[in-house]
Amino acid sequence: MPDKADDVRLVERIADGDAEALGELYDRYGRVAFGVLYRMLPGPEAAEEVAQDAFHAIWRQAHSYRADRGSVRTWLLAICRNAAIDWRRTRGKRTEREVTIEAAADLVSDARVDERVVSLIRAEHVRAVVRELPVEQRQVLALAFWGGYTQSEIAARTNTPLGTVKSRVRLAMNKLRERLEEER
Amino acid sequence: MRSERHPTEDLPAYGLGSLDETEREIIAAHVERCAQCTGDLAQFEDALYEAAAVGAVEIEPPRDLRTRIVLRHRGARSLGGPTWTSRIAQAFIHPVPLAVPAVLALLLVVSFAVVGMNRQQIDTYERALAGVASGRVVALAPTSANPDARAAVVIPDQGQPYLVVRLPPPPSGKTWEAWVLKPGPKAVAAGTSTAGDVFVLLLTTPLGAGDGVAITLEPVAGSQQPTTQPVLLVDRT
Secondary structure (H helix, E strand, O other): OOOHHHHHHHHHHHHOOOHHHHHHHHHHHHHHHHHHHHHHOOOHHHHHHHHHHHHHHHHHHHHHOOHHHOOHHHHHHHHHHHHHHHHHHHOOOHHHHHHHHHHOOOOOOOOOOOOOOOOHHHHHHHHHHHHHOOHHHHHHHHHHHOOOOOHHHHHHHHOOOHHHHHHHHHHHHHHHHHHHHHOO | OOOOOOOOOOHHHHHHOOOOHHHHHHHHHHHHOOHHHHHHHHHHHHHHHHHHHHHOOOOOOOOOHHHHHHHHHOOOOOOOOHHHHHHHHHHHHOOOOOOOOOOOOOEOOOOOOOOOOHHHHHHHHHHHHHOOOOOEEEEEEEOOOOOOOEEEEEEOOOOOOEEEEEEOOOOOOEEEEEEEEEOOOEEEEEEEEOOOEEEEEEOOOOOOOOOEEEEEEEEOOOOOOOOOOOOEEEOOO
């Protein structure tokens, strides 16, 4: 597991223009970032293209990273996710987006995790926490996270009142935070 | 902050990125000035992205992806440093007359000029850089004028430095012009090219230690000083 202080030092080196530090950050998180992109995008070529764009964004935004706003892992994966959503909105075809959403069945998966990022024991705990959520809450999380849909879009897509979708998002996120933070 | 309510109801959805644009902007403005909500948001996002790391597909990225990412940024500055803006701004606000005659570009290439599709151009560009046998490769950073542009200076162990460039063909009557940025600062013309896609441009001006390099769009005969903002640049090689 990468040390959080080491992660922050890497980002500081990147902000100073150290491309080797960018490579070291890639060594730590490149595989999981690629796995996230692969799940959000229609194929390996798109994931590869967006991964390069995302690491370029990391390079450009390194000076604005603030540790009090979350871990480097969260910051990096959020940049990757946003890059994937942008790609789908501007480059992806509607059919590709639909296919991707169909694959976004759940927030977590049973795939083997990258132990450099999440330990096996912790991954089991995360899976258990997510799977304790009611299926409707898991569905809105997956549609919003992997699909990049807003609450209004989810309401229209699932034919559910917007207030209900908002309530599910709030309950699911509060539960995730409560259960994962308390044992961190 | 005395009378402003915390957006407790919507903060989880903001962390998930599922708010509509208007709602998102309101929450973002609040979080920017509220330490409590900043802390709460960090916890929501850390929990969410930890779960996402467990949801990622198990797949090995392409073997050369790391190399390409590092190569693209080696020698280019991140946007935080003061040198980048100050030096480049000076060079382009107060350009000096040519110290070296502008020589028309020696246009090489193009065993790979047959490509047409953007994806192929990307591959060709990256393969060209990956194939550099010896010497240093320093990436130029694209500017907002053309974020998809790519270029790198290749400084061989022996011989003349050159640029590997990925840019569209210039408009009619225009040319891409390379500049060597000397201390001072002054910009010295270093060659032109009317090629497009992926091409090589030999630098016709000697590149000293620490000199910068930029590319601008100029009239087809070339300019004695830059007349437009750079599309690609690195302030130090």
